[in-house]
Every structure is written in structure tokens, then in C-alpha cells.
Amino acid sequence: MVSKQNWTKISCKENGLSQQTRIRDTAYGGYGVGTLEDGRVIFLPHTVEGDTVTFKITEDKAKLVYGEVVEIINPSEHRIEPYCKHIGECGGCVFGHINYEKQLEIKKGFVTTALDRNKVEYPEATIVGCDYKEFRNRATFRVYNGTIGFYKFKSNTFVPIEECPVLKSSMIEKAREVAKDIKGKSYLYVTENDKGEALARTEYLLSSKYSFDGLKSREQSIGRKHLGYDTRYGTFWVGFHSFLQGNRHISNLLQDFVFENSEGRLGLELYCGTGYLTLAMARKCEKIDAIESYAPSVRLAERAKLKNVKWHISLSEQIGTMGKRKVDMIVADPPRTGLEKEVTNYIKDSGAQKIIYISCDPNTLARDISRLSGKYAIEKIQICDLFPGSYHVETMVLLNKVK
Ligand SMILES: C[S@@+](CC[C@H](N)C(=O)[O-])C[C@H]1O[C@@H](n2cnc3c(N)ncnc32)[C@H](O)[C@@H]1O
Incomplete structure (x- = not known):
């Protein structure tokens, strides 16, 4: 009988493109940790401890090897039905398939x-x-020819979004409103307070790639130029570029x-x-x-x-x-x-x-x-x-x- 400890080594197979592993841990940065056939560690996003998956290697840097899941052969007991259709693709909720506990x-x-x-x-x-519902009060969208989205996990590939349950729908509406006039690629920062007042700032990208080279910044406000947030200790204010605790x-x-x-x-x-x-x-x-x-x-x-x-x-x-x-x-x-x-x-x-x-x-x-x-x-x-x-x-x- 194959014991769980031996599972990885025995079932691991090379089938041209993919190998198989059982995820044994999660690394800071959001990656599930598995084992390659040669004994090295493989980091796989959108997995969780207990998953058995086939994967392909996307980056091999001697000690650090990253991959992409091809198929989940046996799902972990910690998996849940993701709360958003973009989970697994969008880089925002890289733990969105894992139960909250x-x-x-x-x-x-x-x-x-x-x-x-x-x-x-x-x-x-x-x-x-x-x-998780509507917990975020600020977001950095990516915009491509009027469509809002985010980046794929640890990449600069644009992922258009139709929903984002961690944001209030009012924030998404505001983002869409600003984005509709944007031609080409842009970052779009939206911040909202509990009164529904918002700040939006766009940063246009002049180069053909998503890169900060040649970034041109233009600020656009919706509502006020500064937002006040009431707390039990008093009111504080944020502006376009200032830090705000995001929850x-x-x-x-x-x-x-x-x-x-x-x-x-x-x-x-x-x-x-x-x-x-x-x-x-x-x-x-x-x-x-x-x-x-x-x-x-x-x-x-x-x-x-x-x-x-x-x-x-x-x-x-x-x-x-x-x-x-x-x-x-x-x-x-x-x-x-x-x-x-x-x-x-x-x-x-x-x-x-x-x-x-x-x-x-x-x-x-x-x-x-x-x-x-x-x-x-x-x-x-x-x-x-x-x-x-x-x-x-x-x-x-x-x-x-x-x-
Ligand atoms: C994590 S935020 C915390 C801000 C504040 N405590 C709050 O809760 O809103 C860190 C702050 O440090 C500022 N900062 C970054 N590097 C700094 C430095 N070397 N010296 C002083 N402030 C710095 C940033 O502008 C930012 O406002």
C-alpha cells in the first residue's frame, strides 16, 4: 500500500510537459509547496496543502523553481468553491480557494x-x-482600453474583471466610470470612505509594455480632493498618494x-x-x-x-x-x-x-x-x-x- 508520505515520489511522473506532486505547505508569498522528481522544491500558486496536482515548470532558477498547475488530480480538504469567478486567474485573492479557517x-x-x-x-x-465581502476601501485597478481588471498573480498579464466581491460595488462602478474614457493602458487607484465619497487617480502608461518606464501621471478626483475617515479616536484624512490601511x-x-x-x-x-x-x-x-x-x-x-x-x-x-x-x-x-x-x-x-x-x-x-x-x-x-x-x-x- 502507498502511504501518504510516499505518495509524491511514487506517483510523480513525467508525461512530456507535466509532473505530479502533493502540496505539503504554503510559502509566504502565496505559493503551495510541492516536490520535484529530483527532490527540489516547486512553488505552485492557487494550490493548498493536501492537493495532488500535475504541473508544468514555468521558471527554473536552480534553487527556486516555480510552476503552474495543469490539473488538480485530488483536491485538498481545505479547498472551497471560490467566492469569485476570477479566483485562480486574478492575482488579488490568491487564497480565495482556501477555507477561511x-x-x-x-x-x-x-x-x-x-x-x-x-x-x-x-x-x-x-x-x-x-x-472578505467588501472589506477593501482602496484598490489599484489596471485598465486596458476602457476595461477594468487586475494583473495575473506575480505577472503583468492583464486579467479583465466582471466582479470583485472584496470591493463595494460602488467602488467598481466608480472605477468603470473613470476607466471608460481611458485609451491604452493605465493604472487606476480608487479609494472610498464609508460615506461613499471617493478619490480616483489614474496613471497612464506611455510605453507599450506594463512598466513604470515612461509613466505619465494624471490625477482625477471624484467627489473631493481629500477624504475624511471617522474613527472612534477622531477623524483622519487621506489624499491621492497617502497611505491608508486598506480594510x-x-x-x-x-x-x-x-x-x-x-x-x-x-x-x-x-x-x-x-x-x-x-x-x-x-x-x-x-x-x-x-x-x-x-x-x-x-x-x-x-x-x-x-x-x-x-x-x-x-x-x-x-x-x-x-x-x-x-x-x-x-x-x-x-x-x-x-x-x-x-x-x-x-x-x-x-x-x-x-x-x-x-x-x-x-x-x-x-x-x-x-x-x-x-x-x-x-x-x-x-x-x-x-x-x-x-x-x-x-x-x-x-x-x-x-x-
Ligand atoms: C505602513 S504605512 C503606516 C502609516 C500610518 N501608521 C497608518 O496607519 O496610516 C508607512 C508610512 O511610512 C512612510 N515612510 C516610508 N518610508 C519612510 C521612512 N524611511 N521614514 C519615515 N516615513 C517613511 C510612508 O510614507 C507611510 O506613510
Whole structure:
């Protein structure tokens, strides 16, 4: 009898184009992990642990081999009927064929695996998710001669879309309205608030290929030039290019985490954007220095008129050159690349009692926390699924100064 462990090797066959494998894991980035006949790893999108599939190799780079499923021979127990007809083709919901419980398990695994790999100690992590329906408040469409779509997973092949259940239908209507006049290829960014007001920005591509070379930008607004978002800690504003937490259902968990865990007189916030988290922090600290590199976001943050916050347009990595300051706590919410080395060095010597680190990339989060180890240790870790259906995951960590 063939045991499940031996299944891959025994059933694996070369039939000209395709081989066969059983998917044993999911890698960060959204790929199912299988095994090639020669024992190397094959990364296959749109699969899940337990699937037995035939596939063809699309890219072979010695250690990293990528492929495309030809046929699902035996579907995994974790598979569901996708909630959108474009799943499997569109790059947006690369986990859209996986039941939600399993999605959460996979995402929690991304975080704990990264922490383990970096030898970081941590308490039990919890994960909170949300409904995929209409969760997104912003989207980047691709437009081709008036038709809206997205890219295929990890590619720049245009996939026209008829539906997108993770967006409100009003956002799709607005995108169609703007797109109908677009000739050729364009990016189209649409952001909407809960009042139905929207911003749209188009970026036209002049070259024949989808590439940022020769990109010409034209802004077009629908409704207002800036959008206000009401939260339980106050209103913040976003503009055409400023960052916005992309989930309308549960982004408030990030603010709540900052509110619940902020304490001390003097606060420092790094990568503050338009002040979304600052609103919560400002309720707890007497004085805050908030730092953001993108000047228009700082101008929007000032609209909140927070009397106890001093805004700075600066790179966070220049914090060490901004004069000596005593801080009781630090909040940092960097982009995917994580904290620059100068920032981790600064935090290590800051003397702050508490650090709140909010991260959208488990690997850079784990790297940065391991750099802080010896000086700071994790007290609490809360994972938040801000992007159901995708491989992305948000992690909130509270670190305490080691005594
Ligand atoms: C993940 S967003 C977080 C923004 C804000 N905390 C929020 O929740 O809306 C990261 C922010 O860092 C800014 N940023 C990127 N690199 C930076 C740097 N080196 N120094 C300061 N800010 C930076 C970006 O413009 C963006 O606003």
C-alpha cells in the first residue's frame, strides 16, 4: 500500500510537459509547496496543502523553481468553491480557494515561522479575521482600453474583471466610470470612505509594455480632493498618494491596540502617515513627536489639530540626528521593508519602556525584533487578517524593555 508520505515520489511522473506532486505547505508569498522528481522544491500558486496536482515548470532558477498547475488530480480538504469567478486567474485573492479557517492558520504560521527562524521568543499569538465581502476601501485597478481588471498573480498579464466581491460595488462602478474614457493602458487607484465619497487617480502608461518606464501621471478626483475617515479616536484624512490601511472592517483593531498599550508622558511615533494611529496614541501620551517622510501626508495629519502632537517631515532613519530626546514609548508602523538599521539602533538606546511595532511583513518584523533582542522582549502579539483571500498579514507586537 502507498502511504501518504510516499505518495509524491511514487506517483510523480513525467508525461512530456507535466509532473505530479502533493502540496505539503504554503510559502509566504502565496505559493503551495510541492516536490520535484529530483527532490527540489516547486512553488505552485492557487494550490493548498493536501492537493495532488500535475504541473508544468514555468521558471527554473536552480534553487527556486516555480510552476503552474495543469490539473488538480485530488483536491485538498481545505479547498472551497471560490467566492469569485476570477479566483485562480486574478492575482488579488490568491487564497480565495482556501477555507477561511485554514487561511488564518496559514497566516499565523507565516508569523510564527519567521519568529522561530530568527530565534525570537514570543507568547501565544492570537489571530483575528474578518469577512472578505467588501472589506477593501482602496484598490489599484489596471485598465486596458476602457476595461477594468487586475494583473495575473506575480505577472503583468492583464486579467479583465466582471466582479470583485472584496470591493463595494460602488467602488467598481466608480472605477468603470473613470476607466471608460481611458485609451491604452493605465493604472487606476480608487479609494472610498464609508460615506461613499471617493478619490480616483489614474496613471497612464506611455510605453507599450506594463512598466513604470515612461509613466505619465494624471490625477482625477471624484467627489473631493481629500477624504475624511471617522474613527472612534477622531477623524483622519487621506489624499491621492497617502497611505491608508486598506480594510474597512477591522483596521480599527490597530488603533485599539495602540490605545490599549500606550502609556507614558512622552511618545514617539515613526512612519506616522496621515496620523491614523497618532489619533489613538494622542489620547494616552502627554506629548508626541510624530515622524513621516511624505510631506503631503504630514499636511493632512495636521488637519486633526492634535494639540499634543508635533509633526516632523523626516526619514525615520534620521531620528538619531534630530537632537536628544527622552521617550517613554515608541510606536513604529514601517513599510514592508521594516525598520532601517539606524532605527533599530536608535530604539535600542532610546530607554523607552514600551515599543509598539505594527508590521505588514512577518519576515522583516522577525528580523527587526531579533535585532532588538537583549534590550526588548515581546509581551504581546496579535495577528490581524487585514487582507482575507490574499497572503498578506498584519502583526501587532508589544515589546517591553528588558530589566
Ligand atoms: C505602513 S504605512 C503606516 C502609516 C500610518 N501608521 C497608518 O496607519 O496610516 C508607512 C508610512 O511610512 C512612510 N515612510 C516610508 N518610508 C519612510 C521612512 N524611511 N521614514 C519615515 N516615513 C517613511 C510612508 O510614507 C507611510 O506613510
